[in-house]
Amino acid sequence: MSILQDANRKQISNRRKVDMTLHILFLIATSIGIIALMALLIQIMMDGLSRLNLELFTNYPSRMAAKAGMKSAIVGSIYMVLIMAPISFILGVGAAIYLEEYAKKSAFTRLIQLNISTLAGVPSIVYGILGLTIFVRGLALERSLLSGALTMTLLVLPIIIVSAQEAIRAVPKARRDASFALGATKWQTVSRSVLPSAISSILTGVILALSRAIGETAPLVMIGALTFVAFLPESIMDQFTVMPIQIFNWVSRPQLAFHELAAAGIIVLLALLIIMNISAVMLRNKYQKNV
Amino acid sequence: MQGNLPQQETTMSFKNKRAHISDKIVPIVLFMCAALSVLTTIGIVYTLFSETFSFFKTVNISEFLFGTKWSPLIEPKSFGILPLLGGTLMVTVIACLVAIPIGLASAIYLSEYAPTRVRKIVKPVLEVLAGIPTIVYGYFALSFVTPLIKSIFPDVGVFNALSAGLVVGIMIIPMVSSLSEDAMMAVPRSLRHGAYALGATRFEVALKIVVPAAFSGIVSSAVLAFSRAIGETMIVTVAAGATPQLTLNPLESIQTMTAYIVQVSMGDTPHGSIEYGTIFAVGMTLFVITFLLNIVAQWVARRFREEY
Numbered sequence: 214m215s216i217l218q219d220a221n222r223k224q225i226s227n228r229r230k231v232d233m234t235l236h237i238l239f240l241i242a243t244s245i246g247i248i249a250l251m252a253l254l255i256q257i258m259m260d261g262l263s264r265l266n267l268e269l270f271t272n273y274p275s276r277m278a279a280k281a282g283m284k285s286a287i288v289g290s291i292y293m294v295l296i297m298a299p300i301s302f303i304l305g306v307g308a309a310i311y312l313e314e315y316a317k318k319s320a321f322t323r324l325i326q327l328n329i330s331t332l333a334g335v336p337s338i339v340y341g342i343l344g345l346t347i348f349v350r351g352l353a354l355e356r357s358l359l360s361g362a363l364t365m366t367l368l369v370l371p372i373i374i375v376s377a378q379e380a381i382r383a384v385p386k387a388r389r390d391a392s393f394a395l396g397a398t399k400w401q402t403v404s405r406s407v408l409p410s411a412i413s414s415i416l417t418g419v420i421l422a423l424s425r426a427i428g429e430t431a432p433l434v435m436i437g438a439l440t441f442v443a444f445l446p447e448s449i450m451d452q453f454t455v456m457p458i459q460i461f462n463w464v465s466r467p468q469l470a471f472h473e474l475a476a477a478g479i480i481v482l483l484a485l486l487i488i489m490n491i492s493a494v495m496l497r498n499k500y501q502k503n504v
Numbered sequence: 505m506q507g508n509l510p511q512q513e514t515t516m517s518f519k520n521k522r523a524h525i526s527d528k529i530v531p532i533v534l535f536m537c538a539a540l541s542v543l544t545t546i547g548i549v550y551t552l553f554s555e556t557f558s559f560f561k562t563v564n565i566s567e568f569l570f571g572t573k574w575s576p577l578i579e580p581k582s583f584g585i586l587p588l589l590g591g592t593l594m595v596t597v598i599a600c601l602v603a604i605p606i607g608l609a610s611a612i613y614l615s616e617y618a619p620t621r622v623r624k625i626v627k628p629v630l631e632v633l634a635g636i637p638t639i640v641y642g643y644f645a646l647s648f649v650t651p652l653i654k655s656i657f658p659d660v661g662v663f664n665a666l667s668a669g670l671v672v673g674i675m676i677i678p679m680v681s682s683l684s685e686d687a688m689m690a691v692p693r694s695l696r697h698g699a700y701a702l703g704a705t706r707f708e709v710a711l712k713i714v715v716p717a718a719f720s721g722i723v724s725s726a727v728l729a730f731s732r733a734i735g736e737t738m739i740v741t742v743a744a745g746a747t748p749q750l751t752l753n754p755l756e757s758i759q760t761m762t763a764y765i766v767q768v769s770m771g772d773t774p775h776g777s778i779e780y781g782t783i784f785a786v787g788m789t790l791f792v793i794t795f796l797l798n799i800v801a802q803w804v805a806r807r808f809r810e811e812y
Contacts, residue, residue, distance in 0.1 A: 305537075
């Protein structure tokens with residue numbers, strides 16, 4: 214009896230030990246991701262803070278690291294997002310409204326839905342190849358701001374559509390019923406009842422998608438955004454550069470001084486992304502309070 | 505009475521017409537927005553396919569698929585994609601060796617062990633990793649990870665597959681962890697309670713109940729992460745080098761498919777030349793592989809889902 218009890222107790226304590234060990238292991242694994250994030254941020258701060266000055270914002274790129282800035286890249290990024298924002302908002306929200314409110318459950322609707330989730334998994338550089346062929350060469354838009362913005366629009370559309378669909382789906386059915394009961398047509402219901410109720414959620418998704426576009430490099434390298442732009446684009450047909458491409462250019466140079474510039478550029482880029490993300494979160498919180 | 509009637513009719517028909525127009529045109533416009541996504545896919549497939557087709561008029565398809573030397577820019581030219589494919593696979597496998605165990609362990613920790621308070625902080629922090637631009641990771645690989653590797657293996661070069669692979673792995677951790685965690689959170693509480701009632705420890709519940717029940721979601725998250733690593737461009741362009749070669753040594757400089765496409769598009773390759781065609785042939789290979797993997801991930805998630 215006592216032997217049995219001892220064996221039992223031993224087994225239980227062993228299982229507890231395994232449980233404790235794994236608990237610690239899982240905790241360590243989780244902290245690896247966080248430690249990596251910290252290391253990344255600290256490394257960039259250490260390298261870049263000394264170069265984070267006003268000249269970075271006011272100077273054009275230069276062959277001399279001491280004089281180089283990223284004015285054209287910052288302006289290029291902002292212009293690109295300003296062009297993208299209305300196009301991708303209208304197309305993305307339009308597609309989401311169609312899929313959630315209008316589409317019948319047909320094979321074609323299922324195809325569109327499946328297609329959108331597949332598109333979200335296509336490597337960004339493939340969108341660059343598409344943009345190069347269709348916008349730069351096919352429509353002869355050349356290596357312009359417009360080509361870049363349109364390519365990036367195609368890239369972020371799947372993300373915007375999916376998040377807008379979720380936002381629209383979250384609007385209670387009672388709202389629609391109430392609107393129909395007042396004699397509103399389908400479009401009146403959608404545009405005056407459903408959309409106003411979902412709009413802050415939709416905007417949150419759009420801002421997050423645009424912040425993804427600001428950080429994206431590969432497709433713009435493909436369509437030929439320049440790495441050395443010493444002017445500001447004046448029309449949508451002008452050549453341009455964006456922040457990630459300027460950073461890429463600086464990272465690719467062997468001199469240490471340019472790496473410090475790259476780190477300073479990264480700080481600016483990350484700061485912009487943080488601002489966009491915070492505003493997205495604030496929008497979401499505002500929405501949650503209203504419901 | 506008779507005088508009033510026609511007027512009433514006109515206002516009625518006016519209203520109807522407005523409603524009629526918006527309810528006729530709007531769905532068509534919205535449908536076109538949605539159909540644009542299908543057009544995008546057709547555009548991608550058509551572009552890649554047509555240019556790849558003309559590329560294979562000059563280059564033998566079996567040389568492309570099975571050739572072991574890739575030097576399309578320097579004489580003597582050869583177009584065997586295996587070195588690029590090998591480089592891509594090496595980076596991807598290293599990335600998955602980092603991301604799948606860490607991501608899965610994080611998911612188990614967050615869904616089974618962590619108190620709600622910890623979970624609420626840790627989960628968004630991990631997701632920040634997914635939002636960092638890839639060029640930033642490229643810089644991190646070059647300025648932090650490579651020197652770190654160099655302090656262990658002193659004769660490693662500035663560009664190597666290991667550094668790029670490790671950093672791609674860090675980048676895809678949140679993909680594995682948050683998708684797997686979603687799958688684990690979807691396992692009903694009653695299953696866990698049943699196991700606890702039988703005297704199981706937390707570890708036993710996690711590994712013998714939750715993980716098997718969420719297995720389809722976990723596998724599909726791993727496949728998606730694999731596919732994401734294959735398509736990753738800037739980290740490998742910056743940190744893995746530009747020397748296409750078949751090697752099993754992760755400390756050597758290699759070139760991936762994506763990095764090759766960037767390299768060519770940065771030079772002044774004349775449109776229509778054979779070098780220009782390689783962009784599409786390599787892009788097609790990349791697209792087909794990631795497309796198939798994404799289909800597999802969706803199929804696994806659907807086919808092997810345990811319904812409760």
